[in-house]
Amino acid sequence: MEFNAKKVDEANAVISATIAKETVESNLDKVAKQAAKTMDIQGFRKGKVPVAVVKQRYADKLTEDAEGEALREILTNGLKELNISNEDLIGEPSISKFDKKEDGSIDVEVTVACKPTIDLGEYKDLLPAVEDKAIDAADIDARIDEIAKSSSPLAKIARKRAVRDQDHALIDFEGFVDGVAFEGGKAEKYALHVGSGSFIPGFEEQIIGMKYEETKDVVVTFPEEYQSKDLAGKEATFKVTLHEIQEKAAAELNDEFAAKLLPGEENATMETLRAKIEEQMKAEVMNKYYREELKPAYLETLVEKLTFALPATVVDQEINQALNNKVRSMSEDEIKALQEDAAKVEELREELREEAQNSVKATFIVDALAKAEAVEVSDQEVSQVLYYEAMQMGQNPQEVLKQYQEAGYLPAIKMSMIEEKVISKLLDAKLGK
Structure with missing residues (x-):
């Protein structure tokens, strides 16, 4: 042979x-x-x-x-x-x-x-300067007030007035399409947060200005993509009666309030709560600072400074994905022009090549950094993050995880988490944490 x-x-x-x-x-x-x-x-x-x-x-x-x-x-x-x-x-x-x-x-x-050989060199010397962000005392106070309001019960306002945006209105309503009441369109003493966007578009805006015990017709159109096909795209009239306006009762900010918010903390005080809130807010600010400013700058520097061969098939896959994304945003005429001229497709591919190469290069650099810094992310950690995010969005975690698995997204999510973890570790070390 x-x-x-x-x-x-x-x-x-x-x-x-x-x-x-x-x-x-x-x-x-x-x-x-x-x-x-x-x-x-x-x-x-x-x-x-x-x-x-x-x-x-x-x-x-x-x-x-x-x-x-x-x-x-x-x-x-x-x-x-x-x-x-x-x-x-x-x-x-x-x-x-x-x-x-x-x-x-x-x-x-x-x-x-095959996997390229990467010499990272003195990669820590290329890290950008890291600024330690401080949290203003006024911002901490505002966050505590916000928490206090959200955890406080609703109470009837002291004096009668018309409904304003962001009020909590206690209403009765019944919906009709073509004069006929429809299933699920009726409620009594419903507490509506005006301006929350929880109702059909246009409904909450028409509640503004209503007075106590006033009844009015609120006319809206159900969205075309509404979950009930019988109602999708149809105009409906809701007969609405306002009973009262409610507001969040002012919470007393004392050690007892702090203890309720920190049930696992012994002898919790307002100072303890302030320290916890400051720590949380600082983590949020630093994470955003790392993610939006420092990480992109660091990766851009590494991509520019480091030289190594890239697997051609991986670069081609990245170009194909970028091309598909670009085609989705094109008009029918533009797509037709591409279909009729193969040279234009190749020209477009070449325009996307450099960005695709940089993206692939960055992925391999992150992998090399993770090995150098002994940073790992387990499959269980990926599942936990997706589970938590699904819970936050009110979705079924098991279904979300299954969808990501079937779509083949888990490896990309894992790589993104590794990237976040390893670069945060390097930046924290630069800051002296």
């Missing part, structure tokens, strides 16, 4: 060979004999089917298997010669050539992508 294996660079290799006709025939005999042992063909006892019959009945499939066996041998020998382990491979090797000749031989070429 003629055979040649060479590295294009540290991340790409090409294995080429000519599979002799005799090799395919030899492999064909092997796979046919193996199949004959288990094959069940009418007129023959199981396991006693003649090889010639098996070959005749399943010639195309057996030939395909025989050629596949030869390809696997070529790949195994090629990787061995190139000293590339299976762990170093990225994705599946790609068959870039499979040319059958008249003499029965086959010229093949297999393209292999």
Whole structure:
């Protein structure tokens, strides 16, 4: 078998060979004999089917298997010669050539992508300056007031007045479409937070200005995508009666209030609460600062300074994804123009190449940083984050996790978490935490 294996660079290799006709025939005999042992063909006892019959009945499939066996041998020998382990491979090797000749031989070429070798150098010296953010006392007070209001019970306002935006209005309502009441459109003494956006668009705005015991017709149109198909896109009239306006009762900010908010804290005081709130707010501010300013700047510097080979197949995948995203935002005429001119597609691909290369490069750099800093994220941590976010959004965590798994998003989420973790570790160390 003629055979040649060479590295294009540290991340790409090409294995080429000519599979002799005799090799395919030899492999064909092997796979046919193996199949004959288990094959069940009418007129023959199981396991006693003649090889010639098996070959005749399943010639195309057996030939395909025989050629596949030869390809696997070529790949195994090629990787061995190139000293590339299976762990170093990225994705599946790609068959870039499979040319059958008249003499029965086959010229093949297999393209292999592998993990690039990255020398991070003095990567910590490239970290940007990190500023320690302080939290204003007034902002802490405002956060405590906000918590106090949200945890306080509603109470009737002291004097009667018209409804204003952000009021809590206690109302009765009943909805009608074409003069007929519809199911689920009626409630009594319902506490509506005006301005919350919890009702059909346009409903809450029409409550503003209503007075005690006033009844009025509120006319709205259900959204086209409304969950009930019977109501979607239809105009409805709600008969609304306002009973009273409520507001959050003022909470007394004392040690007893602090103890309620910090049930696991012994001898909790307002000072303890202030310290906890300050710590939480500072973490929020620093996380945003890291995520939006420092991390992008650091990665941009590393991408610019570090040089290493990139797997061509991975770059092509990134370009394809970027191209698909761009096409989604195009008009029908623009898409038609691309479909009719392959040169324009290639031109667009080349425009996207540099950004795609930088994105792939950044991913490999983050992976190298994580190894250098011994940072890991377990599958359980990924699941926990998705579970918590789903709970916050009022979604079913198990269903959300299943959707992400089926869509193949989990590896990308995991990489994003690793990126956040390793760069935060480096920035914290720079700050002297």
